Amino acid sequence: MGMCLPCLGGAGDDVVPTPDPETRRRQLAEAAEKRQKETTYRGVKNPEAVERKKKKQEEMNKQEMTTSPSGGGGGLKWQVG
Numbered sequence: 001m002g003m004c005l006p007c008l009g010g011a012g013d014d015v016v017p018t019p020d021p022e023t024r025r026r027q028l029a030e031a032a033e034k035r036q037k038e039t040t041y042r043g044v045k046n047p048e049a050v051e052r053k054k055k056k057q058e059e060m061n062k063q064e065m066t067t068s069p070s071g072g073g074g075g076l077k078w079q080v081g
Contacts, residue, residue: 019027041047 018024037047041050044050
């Protein structure tokens with residue numbers, strides 16, 4: 001019985017202290033972002049290329065919205081005759 005007591009005495013040194021709530025919150029947020037990125041790009045070989053293509057498409061759409069005339073219908077002309 002006396003053999004177990006020395007083991008329990010050293011157990012307190014191995015315990016990792018719990019980080020403060022702000023540090024814990026930051027760690028959880030980083031982990032959540034990492035998981036979300038992994039699921040977003042699952043099966044994509046080059047995620048940077050996908051991001052560039054997406055941004056380019058958004059810029060083209062934005063440019064199209066700003067340059068198109070507001071009543072002309074995009075430059076298409078219908079001929080009836």
